[in-house]
Amino acid sequence: ASAFASLRTNFHFQPPNNWMNDPDAPLYYNGWYHLFYQYNPSEAYWGLISWGHAVSKDLIHWLYVQPLAMVPDHWYDENGVWTGSATMLPRENNSVIPAIMYTGSTNESVQVQNVVFPKNSSDDLLVEWTKIAENPVVTPPTFVNVTDFRDPTTAWRGKNGLWTIAIGSHFRPTHTGMALLYQSMDFVSWELLPDKFLHSVDGSGMWECVDFYPIVASGEWTGLDTSSVMSKEGGEVKHVLKASMDDSKLDFYSIGKYDAESFTFTPDDTDLDLTRGYRYDYGRFYASKTFYDPLLQRRILFGWINESDTRQDDVNKGWSGVQSMPRQVWFDNITKDSLIQWPIEEIRSLYKRNISFTDVTLESGTRIKIEGAKGAQWDIVLSFAKPSVECILQENYTFGPFGVYVLSSEDLQEYTGVYFYLIMESIYNKSTSYLSQKTFIINDLTRSSLASHVDNGTHGALVTIKEEEDELTLRIIVDHSIIETFAQGGRTVITSRVYPTIALDASANLYLFNDAHQEVIVRQFEAYEISNTNMHYINPLTR
Ligand code: DQQ
Numbered sequence: 001a002s003a004f005a006s007l008r009t010n011f012h013f014q015p016p017n018n019w020m021n022d023p024d025a026p027l028y029y030n031g032w033y034h035l036f037y038q039y040n041p042s043e044a045y046w047g048l049i050s051w052g053h054a055v056s057k058d059l060i061h062w063l064y065v066q067p068l069a070m071v072p073d074h075w076y077d078e079n080g081v082w083t084g085s086a087t088m089l090p091r092e093n094n095s096v097i098p099a100i101m102y103t104g105s106t107n108e109s110v111q112v113q114n115v116v117f118p119k120n121s122s123d124d125l126l127v128e129w130t131k132i133a134e135n136p137v138v139t140p141p142t143f144v145n146v147t148d149f150r151d152p153t154t155a156w157r158g159k160n161g162l163w164t165i166a167i168g169s170h171f172r173p174t175h176t177g178m179a180l181l182y183q184s185m186d187f188v189s190w191e192l193l194p195d196k197f198l199h200s201v202d203g204s205g206m207w208e209c210v211d212f213y214p215i216v217a218s219g220e221w222t223g224l225d226t227s228s229v230m231s232k233e234g235g236e237v238k239h240v241l242k243a244s245m246d247d248s249k250l251d252f253y254s255i256g257k258y259d260a261e262s263f264t265f266t267p268d269d270t271d272l273d274l275t276r277g278y279r280y281d282y283g284r285f286y287a288s289k290t291f292y293d294p295l296l297q298r299r300i301l302f303g304w305i306n307e308s309d310t311r312q313d314d315v316n317k318g319w320s321g322v323q324s325m326p327r328q329v330w331f332d333n334i335t336k337d338s339l340i341q342w343p344i345e346e347i348r349s350l351y352k353r354n355i356s357f358t359d360v361t362l363e364s365g366t367r368i369k370i371e372g373a374k375g376a377q378w379d380i381v382l383s384f385a386k387p388s389v390e391c392i393l394q395e396n397y398t399f400g401p402f403g404v405y406v407l408s409s410e411d412l413q414e415y416t417g418v419y420f421y422l423i424m425e426s427i428y429n430k431s432t433s434y435l436s437q438k439t440f441i442i443n444d445l446t447r448s449s450l451a452s453h454v455d456n457g458t459h460g461a462l463v464t465i466k467e468e469e470d471e472l473t474l475r476i477i478v479d480h481s482i483i484e485t486f487a488q489g490g491r492t493v494i495t496s497r498v499y500p501t502i503a504l505d506a507s508a509n510l511y512l513f514n515d516a517h518q519e520v521i522v523r524q525f526e527a528y529e530i531s532n533t534n535m536h537y538i539n540p541l542t543r
Contacts, residue, residue: 006480064535083208110146170205217236253279255339288303355371361521376407382474409509
């Protein structure tokens, strides 16, 4: 067995073995959630890709479906069944049927788009899929490279009944990333909307896995179906455009307005356009995709979290790649220009036991081991009293770090720091100067593994803290080799992979620490130990 064998996650989605990358076509149909994924069934690294398939009643406990949903078995996807999205097509009696469009890499490695429908729509598990005779339904237009044209979005429907989808691409001469638009009445025959882009950004390079959806920007927030242009209460609706930047392998999103007449998206703030503005996650998180959950009226995000060990480690472990916890996404009514991401409520069904306390003062230099908190599966929620401006100034304009050590060995030889760090910056303007406070959230991997060959690069990001907010909050989800950190109620998120060698299972501990020169107050601390979800295959006989 490999050194990292015990680092497989126990409540994040992973395939039974081998390689997984992007989440594909998440959907809800007749009582089941479905998740498909980019899967190499024969090796623990990327190669000839098929679509794996899993179903769940709660997005937490997954069952693997056999056979694979799609494999490369036609000339138009011979080099891989790549990423795609599902659209729920309305049928009579208020029923719907899923249609999936995905990218096939052809026998000549040209990127084309193909459509599949369920073979039997009365099978709730949607086990078998039929590639339609008309495939490929979309081929690359002449002005883009044939290998820069992939990952169709979920379609949205306009007033005239036409379906529109976006496909990520790249105009090489100007290095312009863009989303092309195609339209169809029947989901089978598709036309390019000529001379139009949903959006484009010069210098951003190839856009992969574009995602585009409406969100409620004022009033009672709920998720919205992808075709909605109005909220239930008539409150303001904005749109989110996300692209996965092939150059940097980062997922950026921008919030703005969609003009359904001109089919264009315009960011609210050009300084927050794609590649300049916000990322979903400041750690490892790529090729993400949302879907609308009609059951609980919310929008759910999945992202691919890759490994940061070596390819040889992955081969030895026999697996590579994990999906993030499903995250609910909505508009941040406080910053008014960014999103909130929050692990879905259903995670509570996995809570085993709880360690909690309130109002503990962490003196300068303390490291407090949380008694009874042994284990490598946690959902930790805590808040700190916000240090005052005077405190930060007294500390020479920098305050901290203070936070938590997770996956820590007994002697702190191995641990991962998740912490806040505050600075006061002097800003000089023409005539005035003033102080500006900045708050950072950091997943510090410097000491997370005694193995020296794994990538232990630290992840950090800025968190917006409003003056009226008097607490700094953290939620940290720990699952053996994953740390998902949600700062300030999900305003800023960082996901990291770690490969401890001794801080494993019952030898892993939690600590609180404070390296500021002044005390820090923990207002509330709760740590819930998480049970295993025991993913397994559906037994075809008992279905
Ligand atoms: N992964 C897929 C592509 C997509 C890329 C291939 C993003 O469709 O562009 O496995 O990770």
